[in-house]
Amino acid sequence: xxxxxxxxxxxxxxxxxxxxxxxxxxxxxxxxxxxxxxxxxxxxxxxxxxxxxxxxxxxxxxxxxxxxxxxxxxxxxxxxxxxxxxxxxxxxxxxxxxxxxxxxxxxxxxxxxxxxxxxxxxxxxxxxxxxxxxxxxxxxxxxxxxxxxxxxxxxxxxxxxxxx
Numbered sequence: 715x716x717x718x719x720x721x722x723x724x725x726x727x728x729x730x731x732x733x734x735x736x737x738x739x740x741x742x743x744x745x746x747x748x749x750x751x752x753x754x755x756x757x758x759x760x761x762x763x764x765x766x767x768x769x770x771x772x773x774x775x776x777x778x779x780x781x782x783x784x785x786x787x788x789x790x791x792x793x794x795x796x797x798x799x800x801x802x803x804x805x806x807x808x809x810x811x812x813x814x815x816x817x818x819x820x821x822x823x824x825x826x827x828x829x830x831x832x833x834x835x836x837x838x839x840x841x842x843x844x845x846x847x848x849x850x851x852x853x854x855x856x857x858x859x860x861x862x863x864x865x866x867x868x869x870x871x872x873x874x875x876x877x878x
Contacts, residue, residue, distance in 0.1 A: 728749060728750060728751070729748070729759060730746040730747070731749055731798070731799065731800070732744075732746055732798075732799035733745065733775075733799060734796070734797040735788060735795075736794050736796075736797075736825075737788070737793055737794065738793075739792070743777055743786070744778075745776050745777040746776040747762050747773075747775060749762060749765055761802045761803075761805060761806070762796065762798060762802060763803070763850070763854060766796070766851070766852040767851060767852050771789065771790065772787040772789055772790070773787070774787055775787075794821055794864075794868040795864055795865065796852070796862065796863040797861075797862055798860065798861045800861070801860075801861045806854075808834050812832035812833055812834045812840075813832065813833040813835070813840035814830050814832055815830065815831050815832075816829070816830050816874065816875050816876070817842065817855075817872050817874055818872070818873050819855065819871075819872045820869070820872075821869060821870060822868040822870055827862060827864065829856050829857035830855070830858075831853065831854065831855055831856075832854065833845045834848075842872065842873075842874050846866075846872060850866070852865055853866055
């Protein structure tokens with residue numbers, strides 16, 4: 715096989731994951747993330763949460779609209795919320811045993827979101843305040859209707875609420 719036709723060692727298979735992005739401008743866009751076939755920290759495919767927390771700056775997002783299909787580069791710092799088409803948090807190691815807390819979150823956009831967060835810490839360090847100190851910028855929130863990734867830099871306040 716010639717060098718011109720051999721696959722690049724830097725090329726890897728990507729999968730498309732449907733999502734909705736809400737930006738700090740208030741704009742909401744539906745489209746697709748491109749994730750790797752394998753995750754950075756486990757054997758499964760890469761999660762959108764891993765992609766968003768994997769670096770700073772921009773990420774590609776495929777948009778289908780009246781202008782056609784195009785790829786937009788979004789700045790992570792200006793993404794407030796990501797609505798996912800699947801509950802990928804279930805693939806996070808420790809999901810089944812992590813402490814689950816029902817919360818209300820006020821975002822910098824003025825939007826309130828309510829749902830469940832999981833605190834991936836040992837017993838005694840699994841309070842809501844421990845969740846707020848996690849290093850990841852994008853954190854999962856299970857609303858019951860779907861899974862959101864909330865950008866912690868856009869969280870104004872978070873409080874634990876009693877279950878209905």
